[in-house]
Amino acid sequence: MAGIVTAAVVTSGDSGGGSPTASPTPGQAQEPNDTPSFDDVSVPPPPNPQDYISDPKKDRATLTPATLFPEKSMVIGAHSYPRTNTSTTKDCTAAAQGALGSLLAHNGCSQLLRATYSKGGVSVTIGIAVFDSPAKAAKVRDQYKPNLAPLAGGGVPSSFCVGTGCVTTANAAGRYAYFTIAGNDDGKRVTDTKSKAGQIGRDGGLYAFNRIQQRGKDQAAKAAAAQTQQPQS
Template sequence: MSFGHGGPFDGPGGTGSTPDWEALAEESEAGAKRKRWLLIGGGALATVVVAGIVAAAVVSSNSGGSDAKPTAHGSASGSAIEPDAPHPSFSDVSVPPPPNPRDYISDPKKDKAPFTPATLFPDKKMVIGDHTYPRAATAASKDCTEAAQGALGSLLKHSGCTSLLRATYAKDGVAVTVGVAAFDSPAAAAHVKDKAPNNLAPLAGGDVGGSFCRGTACRMTTNATGRYAYFTISGYLDGKRTTGASAPVIQIGRDGESYAFARIIQRGKYQAAKAAQEQATHS
């Protein structure tokens, strides 16, 4: 068989030629590189897609489901979400503060309650802690010098004493007379406290005879609170001299002083409570 000048590699209708093996090799290599880049690009894209799916799954599992745990910050603003709870309501009306009892024992314009033995010493017994003493006598003196001895009378008069009340209590052979003097100001009462020579006159009556603290040594005290000065004189009923070792006399004297102070304070509390009640009635 004869093929003439052609050969098995002739093109259709053309003359035959030798294939360009180098160009074919380069074309083949370029195609292989493109395939590899496609594979690499596709793998990277797949990685991104898979990572996105995993992240979405994590977010989904954290944001819902029966096993999700509540956090302290449940709102976009960062504040915790709490269920509605009832809140106390308050009146818009302002309530004035309660009156101060000390104001009523310091200011004669407010201190209007009757100042008498019945109001200041109303009980038949003086009770201080575990100690109880029956009341023997009471007295009121507009002239304060009548209820004082020696220099105390002059001091009370010149300091503006308007009234002096006394009450005597006795038990087991000892007694105490308590005296409370009223003034127009706390300054006057304090002046008497600082200058008083402790000469309150003892008050006899009932089971307390004339021998009580007359012509003998007795225990005496002076003090003041608000516009009131208060005094005590305590001793033996039989006139025996009081000494530093006279424990019963010292005790009844201390109790008498505590009682006088308590009664003055109670006077202020009574008037303050009455004023508060009147405020509430008119508000």
């Protein structure tokens, strides 16, 4: 905004005289007084995707296997694994085995969604558990004890990861804890984490993380679009 030029005031030392004000000389331009002003526009900051996977008051999008695991295949880099089955339950203990069930219950797990992916004789079941705070999810991750119940079906035999050695993982993102259990379809014990079973387990963990993050991004993008539709003050 241009500055306003203030005219100089000339004062006289005579006690009885006034204080004449200097007038602009011919050719001297005066700054117009009708300089336009602009109202401040308050633009809210863009929504943070992490808020939408951390705060249940904001995390309001539909949560089903169809929304959490929408693709027919899990694709991680050059690896692609077809999805074979999905499941969800509000009784988190029903989709867990051993000590994990009580750990989920004690921390208020409200839903556990699972999906299984399989290829080349190995499979992985991903489980994503929902809590009311990131602290609860982190506590489950830190105190994790095996394990997630494997989800057979769709070509994955019922013997998958039952009564044999499988690879398991646990982690957390926002108010979600996520788990994987991966192994050989033929029931053979996994003895090497660098095997195909170990690889599909690692890919499953990364895919679960990506899906949770995408949930936050989608909700944040929707909120940002709604902001642009509202008049700014």
